[in-house]
Amino acid sequence: CNISVRDIIHSQYTDQWYTLNDVKSGRVHLVLEWVPTVSEPDRLDQVLQLQSLQSYQNKAVPSAALLFVYMDRAHSLPFKKSGKEPKAGAELVLGKTTYRTKVCDRTNSPQWDEAFYFLVRDPREEILIVKLSSAWDQAIGSLVVPVKELLSEPDLVLDQWLSLDGASPDSQILLRAELKILNSKMTEGVGVQQGPETIPLGRDSEELVTATNEEEQHSEVPSEESVAVSSQPSISESEEEEVVFKAAKEDPSPPETLPTHTSPDPSFDTEIEESEDGEVEEPITITQQSVTADTEDLQPWHGPTAGSGIEDIARATVSSLPSVSVPEEAEAMPDVFLETRPPHTTPNPSFGTEGVMRIHLLEAQDLVAMDKLMGGLKKGKSDPYVKINIGGVKFKSLVIKENLNPTWNEMYETVLTPQAREEIQVELYDKDIDSDDFLGRLSDVIRSQYTDQWYTLNEVKSGRVHLLLEWVPTVSEPDRLDQVLQLQSLQSYQNKAVPSAALLFVYMDRAHSLPLKKSGKEPKAGAELVLGKTTYRTKVCDRTNSPQWDEAFYFLVRDPKEEMLIVKWLRLDGASPDSQILLRAELKILDSKIVELIGQGTLPCAAGNCGQVKLSLSYASKEKKLTIAVHACRGLESSSKDGLDTYISLMLLPDKTKATKRKTSVKKRDLNPEYNERFEFDLSVEEARRRRLSVSVKNSSASFRSSDIIGQVHIELAQIDMASGVTEWFDLKEEAE
Template sequence: MQNPDSGQGESTKKASGSAHSVNNAPNSGEMKPPGFDAVSVLWTFGKCLGALLPVYLAGYYRVSASFLVFGLMVYTGWRHSREAKEARLRSAIHLYDNEQQYTSMNIFKSKKDLPAWVNFPDVEKVEWLNKILQQVWPFVGQYLEKLLVETIAPSIRSSSTHLQTLTFTKVDFGDKAMKVVGVKAHTENERGQVLLDVYISYVGNVEINVEVKRYFCKAGVKGIQLHGMMRVILEPLIGDVPIVGAVTMFFIRRPKLDINWTGLTNLLDIPGLNIMSDTMIMDAIASFLVLPNRLTVPLVADLHVAQLRSPLPRGVVRIHLLEADDLPAKDNYMKGVIAGLSDPYALCRVGPQTFTSHVVDNTVCPKWGEMYEVIVHEVPGQELEVEVYDKDPDKDDFLGRTKIDLGIVKKSKVVDEWFTLKETKSGRVHFRLEWLVLLPNTERLEQVLQRNESMTVSSKTSDPPSAAILAVYLDKAEALPMKKGNKEPSPMVQLSVQDITRESRTCWTTINPKWEDAFTFFIPDPHKQSIDIQVKDNDRIQTLGSLSIPLSRLLSSPNLSLDQWFQLDKAGPASRIYINTVLRVLWLDEDNIPTSSTEAANLAAGLSKIRPQHTSPDPSFATEGVLRIHLLEGQNLVPKDNMMGGMVKGKSDPYVKINIGGETFESRVINRNLNPTWNEMYEVVLTTLPGQELHVELFDKDMDMKDDFMGRLKISLKDIITSQYTDQWYTLNDVKSGRVHLVLEWVPTVSQPDRLDQVLQLQSLQSYQNKAVPSAALLFVYMDRAHSLPMKKSGKEPKAGAELVLGETTYRTKVCEQSNSPQWEEAFYFLVRDPREEILIVKLSSAWDQAMGSLVLPVRELLSEPDLVLDQWLSLDGASPDSQILLRAELKILNSKMTEGVGVPQGSVSGPETITSGSYSEEKEPITIEQPVTATIEEDQHIEVPSEESVAVSSQPSVSEPEEAEVVFEVPKEDPSPPETLPTHTTPDPSFDTVQKEEPEEPITITQLSVTADTEELQPWHRPTAGSVTEDIARATVSSLPSVSVPEEAEAMPDVIPETRPPHTTPHPRFGTEGVLRIHVLEAQDLVAMDKLMGGLKKGKSDPYVKINIGGVKFKSHVIKENLNPTWNEMFETVLTPQAGQEVQVELYDKDMDKDDFLGRFMIRLSDVISSQYTDQWYTLNDVCFCSSGTL
């Protein structure tokens, strides 16, 4: 192992060596000593002087200090905004580069951890498209570079005389392509189109630099982020190539944009300017890519693009903002001593359409009674966003917000409900939402007008209800008159309906303009209104023509539309304009809704009183299984610990890290061994989602530096589930040699209580070094809701949350909003070792600080339930008499293959077996088992077999490694004959007949048979009873553990072992010999100062903490900030088995942001601690840097 300070020492030697060579070189005049750089020193001095110069000038000219403070605040805000933006970009690029690893580490168990394409079945992952984009991205960058340099730059230079020297000095769109996170296809719309929601994410390392040489001005962009959901519509679908007539794309909601500026544009990151600049940029994007604006690309000729670019809306939603209740009180008096009320108003927004209600003074239960009408362009997708504020003279206080999906309104026709406000302590808003369909005829127009007349709107600020909408598509004009002086005009159009006027964009210097703009108007009564059109020059003074169209003319037109040329008045004789006008009647379909608001209220009240009798969990509830990982041993690992400066290779201290489904397991460290035996077991609950992998990594434990990598491997969970049981050696990747022996079992679940006894019986026969006990069952709990919970001490409704405890596992539900009937609808699971002993405890509380009742459910009660499922209301203890909780508890027995009495799937068991005559030193080649092989054991091979204890089998005979084989040992009664001939594909080891003759006085035995289920049955010394438990245990691999001497009277081999079960257990002699080591970390003195100040010119202090390692168990103290004589006063405990040579390792580190600095270490022999029983003393730290000292 390398010294952590060796790097510094080497660099020092190199530096000194370089200096020596320079001094001795004949032509060393041109070289400079590496330790001194005059330019950098002068530059640092100049920066310091420049920073102090404004302060000096302010004092010299007696400028107010407030200017300096203001400038410092602006600089601090700019720096903070700048660093935050760079950090976001770095984080996004890091996630972009490691997305696959991040996803594989977090896809498991809970739906909230799944990506959108897994969580929502209709959102699909399109990795193939991302691969295509990655391949073509460099060519996209080349095209955009040509576009900027050859087209956009000349256009900018010609637009202003000040920008005639503008050039793009660098255009690089990087190597990070735009990614499509997921695609959702909508099939509920008409058949003539394809509707797609494309979730895009662009984290680009783009770099674009611009320079205006005339003003010595440089600016640019270095990094862009863009995230959002873009809707893509493929329509119309035609019966000819290319099948799709046009592609229309737009954002339903504004995307998230983040730009990292450089150069002069860095000023845009100043607080205040950054918001304004981001808003201006987003407004520019929204003007052509956010609803109601669309980007349409025609794919065929002679296509009427106007209808695609500006289609008719999907419908109209009439919003009745009625009232609010229990809003927070924000107005306080006498500095908060007296609580006041609020002056609430509501802000309603659908896309770009925003409405503000009037202010109701001094109340927390305002009644607005206002009505608004909004045009809905896309459903599903658009939402009604509501925000409530308290009106104040300075800044309005936020009272809460909520969102309502307008797709629900379209399906329900009418929604009349209270909506709870989010991001606030209390409050709700009452809305009545009506979906109005667009009728292309006038059959129901009179009914609509009569119904609108009967509607009364209490607020004066609300407009009267509309009977129809008018959509106007302004296409183009021809032969407009010239301006004064015979100049071409720059025409624009003003369209007016009553007192509402809209303006088109301006077409510059032309008499044949093309606007291609769309407008929409609400019409209260089509019989009485008309649309007035004024064509004017861009100065809005000179009129180029006018037109007035009565809407009654549309009522008599086919399909209520006029799509034609209109002659302009007050213009030239040939002046005309092309307009498409469409009128649609707004109709509320009342056939599928209650006839009156009273009936609707009664129906809602009646439904609220009906409580469900059973839960309704997701179909995926209780479908998980258990992956059981048995880490057996390693072989031929890479040595990492070098001695004598690397001249002599040592061994390694290997340990294993296993990761799957977000769970990480770490084995104990085996010191100085290249063929370690761990014999540890881990369990993890997983879903059967595709793409999951088991990651196994080996490391060499080092005390003073980063642990050395010793290899890795990956195993697909799909392969494990398919095989159900795998027992094999896996070769390590990324290293020269090494392999690991794993037993992987996918344990499915069953609802058969009769399997429990077999599972528990097998469980009692298994033991592992990490003290793990195999689980016998899985308990799934679905927390649905509660009812009639007690009120808080203050009299308010509680914020209920539930805590579920089983054994050492605890889960918490979300905290619901204030209600005594909360709904959680969350699922949890527990690994259960013994269902007959475990108890599930559910504790309810308000915001985790006030108890509201509990429930104690013994798991054994589920064993008597049908299908092991309990799904009902249960009463709570410690609450009101009516308090109940609705939950579903479902028990699943783990159906391991080991419990089956039939044969187990064949496999191979191979691995190095170690001769354990008191040590773990000698090794033998692996044995592979499949084909029947009969072997006899010579008489001179000293094998001792007791009559009533576990049979000891010699581990010395070694068979070369064939593909698969099954070994059956037959013990002769008398006159043992020579070994029988083995099958042709196996070859006995040459030492088979010699080892026992060399050391006959030391019988070599193996006393433990570890249970596996991957081989054919190994025939034991006695003939087992059919269907007995020993038949299951016989399928085992031989484990290399220390042997136990057998009494001499047991040397004689009996003909047949009695088929009786032993009356008592025969544990290992070391069973129950463990003890507890209690470690008190009190304080330290005179530690090394590792933190440097002022670039190392001044010594600082350290932030020390302690690491303790003993027998693979690690402890870590808390960090003491800036202290060389820290006091921790912490206590740690661990259970240990006394072993020779075991030591307690204590290390001190200085906590840093990047890498912690080493402060020293010392070792304490465990045998000294045990002999003294109690030790209280100071220990001097070893290996301390900088030749300093320290004590602990």
């Protein structure tokens, strides 16, 4: 049968049997309700009480409110590390719902003018998180808005400039957050008296449902209380509210040219769109079939997401990892609890002893040709890739097409204990359409703290593979962090891997004074820990207000200055002011030997790398000039103790005439020379895009018999955004491709 949505909206509420069409017999009983919204915070308690009195087989929980968010604009956003303005986009997360705005063109003051909505189960517990990033790959800043704060705002509306955490002091975002309570007709049957309640199913039904406090009549739908371990000192709830909502003290009001409030479309905060003739276009269609429903399937479409909201919170929320403070006493608790409650955790002595095994897959040589040509009359090629297995953790490289001497330049990480005895298993294969051919395996892989060598492949006629293996221990020395982060900027890998800077160890000890469930029973408490894309869950304890887990976890941390650990309650109906958790969070810096090598002027980068050169490339359309700035080199290698006498030669290929050649001055005895010289070429933008820039770092003091080329790189100018300009470090190879 088809049911008009317009009729439901006009009738507000209907409870009746509907006859099924196109079949001999059958009817279905539906309660259909159009639930409007009101800006009356006093209605919230009745709505939440209605939640507690209803239970459904599909474990659905009626929403209590709608949160409308209008993303207007931002101003004074920081520049990217490259010096360019950001391509700013915003990600909005509330519970499991995630939205993304459009990505604006490069500007420090993006304007979105986009509206979104969220279904809110309990406004007193849920949190809206807004995360800004440049093209979704570089975090800019974040904003945390507890939905409960809107309950104290006039008309439940927050409309103002708010400061961004993790950005510059002047960075602000203008948004409008409007909370509207869902005013269900069913709440009219919810009284305020104590004891059993009766709720009518509908105006056409004579049956009544008696709701009691027995848990068996309620579906135990776990709600979650998020506890973000913050870098801020311990503050009271009122102080925390001030931190979240106040504008920057340095600039209490935005510049005069900026609006003080948003100006959303008049349709903002309306829940349904009508056609031009006022008719609602989509009817409800009901067919008789077997359906298995899941609560998540019943949610409205939430727009494009990059994964579940909570999985991405830590990655893009730029807040430093905290030093964790554990309260030593709780004044509101009786003395008897203070005597038995430990002030600190007591983890196992092995807690926090793990380190990281880094495997750098560099290159291979002389692999067997498995793909025969002309029936084997002509030597063919192979499409090699590598499988690595260490302690059950598996990695797989990219496939290099038609190459017997492939270069991968990939890096993998896995966490191990120092006493681990797992073997590193390395196998090479040739990728084929049907079944992949075996190209050899390694045995007797050396497991010293640092080794860089070629390994001969076994069980094949020829072939060897170049690996750099490093055991990276941890240290509790914060001064080492800047050096480790510098290592990240000096290394790049084909598989886009970024070396971790630290390990975060978290010991979940116990909690106390957890609230009873709505049914009056003690909770079966568990916790979920989230950092970046890594999520762990503790065990679920038996019913108790004071669960004890005694479980340890670890996280690989790329940048401790930006990432955030989030601890969420599971199977808990909120928390009380006395509820506390006892945990230990220990951050240890990864002490890579490569950092030491960089300090000595040696950069063990990717396969065949001979250091790096820093260039700036840009094109001036009016002058029709290609400008190349040669800044510096770093990590050059020399067999001589006296260093190198270097200069840089530039050439615009395919021409090799004098007009296309330039070179810098010579820098004496320096493995990290600085040039800071600029060169210009007169040519049209079309001609520039057809050119390939050849950059050669040369040794001016090379002997007659030895090559003067230290390293080269070829850059296809068609792949460079020359209009905006680019400045970056380029890897030097022994022989440019």
